Amino acid sequence: MSDSELETPATPAPDEAEDRLDEDDRLRPDFVRRVLERVQAGDADGARELVDPLHPADIADLFEIVDRDERQALAAAIADLLDAEVFSEMNDWVREELIDALEPHEIADIAGQLETDDAVAIIEDMEEDDQRAVLRALDPDDRAAIEEALTFPEESAGRLMQRDLIAVPEHWNVGQVIDYLRSGEGLATDFWEVFVVDPQHHPVGTVQLSWILRTARHIAMADLMQREQTLIPVDMDQEEVALRFQKYALISAAVVDQAGRLVGMITVDDVVHIIQEEAGEDVLLLSGAGEGDINEPIRDSYRARVRWLIANLGTALVASFIIALFGAAIEEMVALAVLMPIVASIGGNAGTQTMAVAVRALAMNQLTRSNTWRTIGREIRLALLNGATIAVLIGFGAGLVFSNPALGAVIAAAMLINIAIAGLAGVAVPVLLERLKQDPAVASSVFVTMITDSMGFLAFLGLAVASGLAG
Amino acid sequence: MSDSELETPATPAPDEAEDRLDEDDRLRPDFVRRVLERVQAGDADGARELVDPLHPADIADLFEIVDRDERQALAAAIADLLDAEVFSEMNDWVREELIDALEPHEIADIAGQLETDDAVAIIEDMEEDDQRAVLRALDPDDRAAIEEALTFPEESAGRLMQRDLIAVPEHWNVGQVIDYLRSGEGLATDFWEVFVVDPQHHPVGTVQLSWILRTARHIAMADLMQREQTLIPVDMDQEEVALRFQKYALISAAVVDQAGRLVGMITVDDVVHIIQEEAGEDVLLLSGAGEGDINEPIRDSYRARVRWLIANLGTALVASFIIALFGAAIEEMVALAVLMPIVASIGGNAGTQTMAVAVRALAMNQLTRSNTWRTIGREIRLALLNGATIAVLIGFGAGLVFSNPALGAVIAAAMLINIAIAGLAGVAVPVLLERLKQDPAVASSVFVTMITDSMGFLAFLGLAVASGLAG
The missing domain is CATH 3.10.580.10 (CBS-domain)
Known part of the structure; x- marks a missing residue:
């Protein structure tokens, strides 16, 4: 056995790998810096020597981590390590950037080495002209397979599958x-x-x-x-x-x-x-952050996010309109203006909790037509428990601070009402959107926030006026 | 070939399976109802006949979908279909409920049929006494393997691995x-x-x-x-x-x-x-919904969620305190009370967008020490773009509606400031929490919301006073 052991070079000694990767398997900042220093110094051999032992997934990470303006220089320095497998592991945006700088025949070389699904992933996002040029440069077999895959809709099984099977x-x-x-x-x-x-x-x-x-x-x-x-x-x-x-x-x-x-x-x-x-992606969609990729060009991120901020501006205006109805009450009792954001904010938080649970359960096929009513009932019971707890806390607190028990009672009642509404809206809005064949993660937030903001202000200010406290 | 074709019973005819599962592969509500009707009518054979063709994963789904008080009756009716594989596919809470009703030797029978990791998943959550009783009832081999697995920390590779390998x-x-x-x-x-x-x-x-x-x-x-x-x-x-x-x-x-x-x-x-x-789980943690499982007992969900609502009450009080500082200005100009939630709400939304992106990037090891500053710079640039857009919209809008250009200028400036702060906080808070070895998804929301709420009110009301608009 000693013979075969001698023949078996051990996997890289731990301290060597630790030089490159930290304990969470991420590239170390000083390793990245050393690579970039050699690239900037024109020492391509030195850079290659450092990068060579990395797994393709780590080489892909390296490109994602470095600044945009350093990627092309890095690619040029370690060109022969930048193989098909590295590209298939790479973030879409970073890959697109590198691919844009390559000639069609170079891209065809890379695509030809990949399984169909990976080759399609590289080619599908290209401009039509470039796509045709790459396809022309491919082997007839590879070309036929990729062209067939491209006939299937994006994000379908046809794009994902490979044809090589037994x-x-x-x-x-x-x-x-x-x-x-x-x-x-x-x-x-x-x-x-x-x-x-x-x-x-x-x-x-x-x-x-x-x-x-x-x-x-x-x-x-x-x-x-x-x-x-x-x-x-x-x-x-x-x-x-x-x-x-x-x-x-x-x-x-x-x-x-x-x-x-x-x-x-x-x-x-x-x-x-x-x-x-x-x-x-649910967390990104619910927050209105689009694809939410830190490598996405700023222009795309801006477009994705500003849409939702503008939608949020619309819902905030609804809430402002409700407050404006109670201008006289606020002028009479400025404590209302001080306390009203509490009702809206905690209602919004309670709505977001329920909404997050509902959106996940829908995505995982756990919330179906069979248990919709049971789940709505569950969330309302939970909301009443949460609402009662917060109502007692804020009711006593506000009553004491402002030496006004009636004000405490009004904010407690408003809090309970708004958290109950938040519980109902948090599950009903995503379920309704799904029934309407919409992605519940995409639009739920806007509706739920509008409901909890408006209802929070309306319940609090409305009860204050109705109870004769102000206005 | 015709011979062997005759010997090959086709997979269940599509219309038969469609009877049970909808196009999204979920159990049909009317199928669930039919099963429950037979269970309630005491027709155990009829219920078994319906459930028998289901995949173990679908039988597990069936138990998750029916009401809590129907689960034991269903389990009794189809006991012989309720095998180890069904248990291993089942939601933790539902499984625990069913397991609680079984005798130790019945649980041992089930655990003995499973791979170590699945058996451990069933046994690890039991009370210590019950656990010991089940372990005693197991084969010595199975017992040794499970006992060894239980010596490793929860959620570690040791609990997840199986010992059968080549x-x-x-x-x-x-x-x-x-x-x-x-x-x-x-x-x-x-x-x-x-x-x-x-x-x-x-x-x-x-x-x-x-x-x-x-x-x-x-x-x-x-x-x-x-x-x-x-x-x-x-x-x-x-x-x-x-x-x-x-x-x-x-x-x-x-x-x-x-x-x-x-x-x-x-x-x-x-x-x-x-x-x-x-x-x-990021979406659930960020929203403060704990494990966010619709099968979790209400008491556990209440505990998980009310904690965050109380924390949110604390941050809302900070915001209220800031508003209270500007009571005189609000009394003088009630439009400030009408508009101030807009600044806080959109700032909060912008902060949540950035936070969601940062939390995902951290979880996927895309945001590391190597690109922290680049990412912060990116998010601030994005925030300035978003802030400028919203500032122009709300500035002109408010200026026109209230016929008060100075008010428009103040809210525009406050909006830009708050969105910029939201962008910085949205990425800096999760990154800082991660450096402190905390899960960024758990506590980021509370801090970011506190910052965007407080800064929104402070910037808007403070600028209104500083510019001589009111107060």
Whole structure:
């Protein structure tokens, strides 16, 4: 054994890797600085030497981390390390920037090395002219595969799938499959399941590679395969695909066309980043931050965000209009102006809590038509509990500070009313938007904020006037 | 081929499955109702007949969807369909409720059928007495594995890993590995990679099953294996584990103890739901909704949410205090009371946008020490653009409506100042919290809201007084 141990160079010594990556697996700032110093000094060999041991995912991170104006120089210095895999790991915006600086034949070289789905991801965002130039420079086979993928809608299973897969007839036995895999030139190398198909190329079952390896050669695939499988229609939205992978704990899945024929395969590693993105985008959408990518050009971020700020200006005007109705009461009793933002602010917070829960539950298919009313009832009960707690606190507090028990009673009642309304709106608005086939994460905030702001001011100032406290 | 086709029962006809699941793969409300009607009518056979064709993940969904008081009756009716796999797919709260009603030996039966990580997930939340009773009722092997897993911290790789894996010495060739897999009794059946280890059981490489299947029997594993692999320390936090799986597109990974010995394996299907949860929890944490699970008992949800509402009450009081300083100005010019919530509300919204972007970027390791200043600069530039746009709109609007250009100028200036501050706070607060080893998603909101509310009122009312407009 000592021989083979000598032959096995250990993975890079820990202290070496620690030089580049911190304990959270992120590139160290001083490592990044050292690379950039060599690039700026024109020492391309030195920069390459530093970057070479990095995993492609880390090289991609390096490009994301450095300033925009340093990316092209870095790309030029370490050009031969900037391979297809690095591009496929890279943030969309950063990749687009680097790709823009390349010639069509260089892009075609990179795309040709990638699996179809990764090549499509690079090519789909290009200008049409550039796209055509790249496609012309590609191998006919790669070109056909990419052109076909581009015919499917963006963010659909057809764009996500790869065409390289292993499909065998059901009458084959394990031995035949192994011999086929060993002999086959140009067959896929990275796959996790073998698909069993009928003569019309319809999938009829799937066999995990571990089952093939654990089974004697004479056993038929038909006896080994699992017949129940999740088939992905080629036009299914990628978010749906991600939910299926998660729900059924899939490693790979067959993609079928409208006639039910096997046309491709999606593997879990292509789905993981979609699961991540889709789950993480709710917080960005709810806040009105658009795609919310720190590498997005400022002009795009500005457009995405200012829209929602202007919408928020509209809802704030509604609230202001309500306050204006009570101008006389405020002039008479300025304490109303002092306290009114509390009612609106806490109502808004309570509404946001409920809304966040509802939006997540909708996204994860946990809140469905079957339990909508139960969930609404649950959120209202919760809102009444929260409302009662806050009402008691603010009621006593305001009553004492202003030596005015009636004012305390009014703000307590307004608080309870507004938190209850917030609870109802927080779940009802997202559910309604979903029924109307809108993304509940996108527009819920504007409506819920408008409701909690307006109702907060209306309840507080209205009760103050109605109770004869002021106005 | 027609013969084998006859032998192959097609997957359930589409219209049959459509009877149970809607186009988004969720259980249909009328199907759920039919099941419950049979349960309530005491027709256990009828209920079982309906539920039987469902995938375990859908049976788990069924329990999540029905009301709390119907779950035990449903569980009793379809007890023999309620197997280990269903439990492992089930929401934590719902599972706990059902488990509470079972005897220790019934729980032990279920746990014994599961992979270690799923069994641990069921047992780890039980009361200590019940836990001991279940452990006593388990097979000694299962018991040892689960007890060992329970010694690792919650949410660590040690709890997530399974012990069943395939490890072979590097001098073996492909043929030996296949013979070993075929002969081996009690070996794992579901695995995606074979780990190659040295005599001290340190992992030295990994081989995808597809490579084994595509390679001739005489080739040595040492020549086939990929030496670079991502090793997961047994005490690594599950969020870190999920980030590694995503970054390096892993299907499975070796878990090593402190001496670097292979002790377990984590597969991507166990990580996918963590990626989903961790990415999705930011929106819940930022809104102060705790775990935000619609199946969580109301008492727990109340505790989680009311804490943040009380914290928000504190920050609202700070804002009120600032307004109170300007009581005289408001009495003189009630338009200030009408307009002041606009400045605070839009500032709050702008702060939330920036905060959401910063929190996501931190969670995805995109915002690191290397690009903190660049990102802060980016957000401030964005804030100035947004602020200028909103300032012009509200400035002209307010100036016209109140026929008071000075008032328009004051609110425009206050708006610009508050949005700029919101941009700075929205990125600086999460970054600072992370440097202090706090979860930026948990506490950022309270601080950012306090800053944008207070600064909004202070800038607007303060400028109104300083410019001689009022007070």
